[in-house]
Every structure is written in structure tokens, then in C-alpha cells.
Amino acid sequence: MLIITRYFTKEFLKIFLQCIASFIALYVLVDLFDRLDDMIKHQVPVSLVIQYCLCLIPLIIYQVCPLGVLLCTFITIGVFVRHNEITALKAHGISLYRVLKVFLLVSVCLCLFSLWLQEYVLPYTNTRVKEIKNVHIKGKKKTRILKKPHFWYRSQDNVYNIEFFDSEQNILQSITILYFGPKIFLKKRIDAEKAVWSDGKWIFSEGFIRYFKPDGEMTSSRFKTKIISIDKTPEDFKMLHKEGSEMSFSEIKNFVKDIKKAGYPSAAYEVDMHAKISYSFINVIMALLGIPFALKIGRSGGMSLGIAISIALGFLYWTFFAFCLSLGKGGAIPPFVSAWIANTTFASLGIYMFLHVRQ
16 A cells, blocks of 8 residues: 555656646746846846746745646546556555545645745745845835834935835825924924825825924914825835735734734734635645546546646636635625635535545
């Protein structure tokens, strides 16, 4: 049985690595051609382009690993069925479940690998990809943020203090802007509850404007809503803003705790936090789905049909998964439910089909 296990594992991993290599090559080529004009325009060094591509690879592996598992399960088992290897094993009294559990064990190992990847590798590589893309390829100015979610940044003679940036709705919460004159003299200060990006402008609401004179006199006025010019757009803040994909599970968990304590909306980050775990488990579910489909289609000999079904099934799963996450981020369903409902649905289907595989 050990020889059979090694043989099945070897064949699966061989096809899996070929699939992943193809996905990586295709993804990188499309991405480079898409950014070629910006790279030429800003004269990005070749060494930086290579570093950008290398840092993209862990993200590509993480994203396409479930589809790779589904495709390889289809192809590997389909080939075994067409060559009557499954039939030969059954003829020797070897249970079909004992044979097929090899694919489940491999998918569990890939699930653990994905969890390790998103916890220890992706936070660094995703941050580096974002920096190279925005600063070096797109030519945007690099700005250092001192603290998140509460952070400061300086632009010209102004200093901005922002408690929280809601990247989903493009809203700044609890903003303070300090305007300095010569000799670091504070000439004006604006405080507002929030600012909303609308029609290319920042609209501040519920705030105060204070004017300071050299003799120490101060005047102030209150406003309900006011358009105030800021030299940063939501895209700029998103560049400065640390997103869920740039944080490990432990980091995002602490981040959610901080913003909930401060009273700011945390649904989007809670969804990202739960999705970090649930996405890795898709590898196992894809194996559960792929095994019964492969056995059925392999008997009819339609390998090309099987590959087409694999891609269609993977696309359907990803669409439903993304839709559920968007519902969670919008507050329509609880964050935990939104991250796991797709897995639960497809896992139930996969288990049912797997248990009803014809021995």
C-alpha cells in the first residue's frame, strides 16, 4: 500500500507543479505587459522588475493553489481510470476510499502550506509588491505613515492626523489638519468628524476651523459640511493604508481589536481575517469535489471535458466565495458566516458525492 501511496502522490505532485508553473508564467507575463508602458515611462531598473516578479510568485501560488488541486485531481484520477489502474486496484481487493484518501492527504498538506504562506510570507511580499508598483512603476511619491489605524503624515507645510481610513467607502474618520506658516508658526487648524470622497473632492462634516494670529488671538467657526482641499485622493490613502492582504492573521486580529475598541467599522477587516483561514481550506474542498467528478468523467474518456468542468467549477466557486465576502464587508451577513458559507456549501456537496462514489 505504501508503494501505491507514493506512486499516486508522485503523479499528483508532478501534474500539480506543472499546473502551478503554467499559472505563474501566464500571470506574470500578463501583469508585466499590462504595466509595460509605466515601466518604460519611469525607467524602472531591470533588478527592480525581477524583484517585483519574484515577490508576486507567493501571491500567485496562494491564489491559484485551489484551482491547481481541482485540475490535478481531475487529470490524475482521470488518467488512472482511463488506464484501468483504479480497476486493477479494486480487483486486488484494495478499497477505493483507501486509494483516494491519498489525494485528500495531499490537499490537507497544501492547505497547511497555504496557511503558512499567508501568515509568514505574503505580508512581506504583498507589501513589497504594492510599494514597487505604486512608487517605482506608477511614479507616486512615497509617504511614511507613523501609526495605523491612527496615523500622521506631512505634506508641504501641513500636518494631517487621521484616526481611521475606511478604504471600502473612502471615508476619513476624525481628521485634524495643522497649517504652519514661517518659523513653524501654527496659523490654522481644522478638526472634523469625518470626510467623504465625492465627485473628486473631500467633503468634511461636523467640524471647526480655528485661526491663530501672531499676537496670540484666536478666532473659530463651526461648519456642518465644507469642501476642503487635500492633496491626497482615496487611491493615495490606499497606497499608504495597510490592507488585509499585507497583514498576517495575528496582525489583522489585533488590528480588528483596536479599531473595534475605537468604535470604527471593522466588518471589512473581520471578513479578511476569517477569509485568511477559510481560503486555505478550499484546497481540501476542491479535492473532495474533484474526486467523484474525475471518476465519473474518466470512465467516459472525456479528459478535455473534465478540464473544462474543472475550470468552470473553480470559477463558480471563486465567484460565489467573492460574492459572500462582499456581503460580509457590506454588513449584510456576519463576517464569519461570509467567509465560511461558500466552503460549507461546496464541502457538503463534495462529501455527499464522495460518499456516493461507486465502489
